[in-house]
Amino acid sequence: MRIPLVLWLLYASPACADTIVATRTIRAQTLITAQDIVAKDADIVGAISDASAIIGQEARVALYPGRPIRPGDIGPPAVVERNQIIILVFDQSGVTISTEGRSLSRAGPGERIRAMNLASRITVSGHVLPDGRVRVTH
Structure with missing residues (x-):
């Protein structure tokens, strides 16, 4: 065939x-x-x-x-710009601490970012939340 x-x-x-x-x-x-x-x-x-x-x-x-x-x-579109004043949120075992920080780069929701805690001048890392706050991880 x-x-x-x-x-x-x-x-x-x-x-x-x-x-x-x-x-x-x-x-x-x-x-x-x-x-x-x-x-x-x-x-x-x-x-x-x-x-x-x-x-x-x-x-x-x-x-x-x-x-x-x-x-x-x-x-994702950035919600945090470099050098922007942001809220850093640390939440562990039912205790939540919020403070101001300065972002060291720009990022969108869910992305990892480094920021400087303005009170202690310590650099921390965390993930950007949809509202622009940063949930600090240790």
């Missing part, structure tokens, strides 16, 4: 997934909108293939037109 050429080509060709690429140069710290990205018919290892995972995120690095967007290139 002979297989028609069209069916053979469909069977022999690899399946391609969409890869999301930038449509324009997107500077770091810019929120990404639907107009900034497009799906390209290519399967690039490590690249994001779901546009909904990118829209509303912030570019962590400069993104260039036609280049694939990778998970490390984007992140």
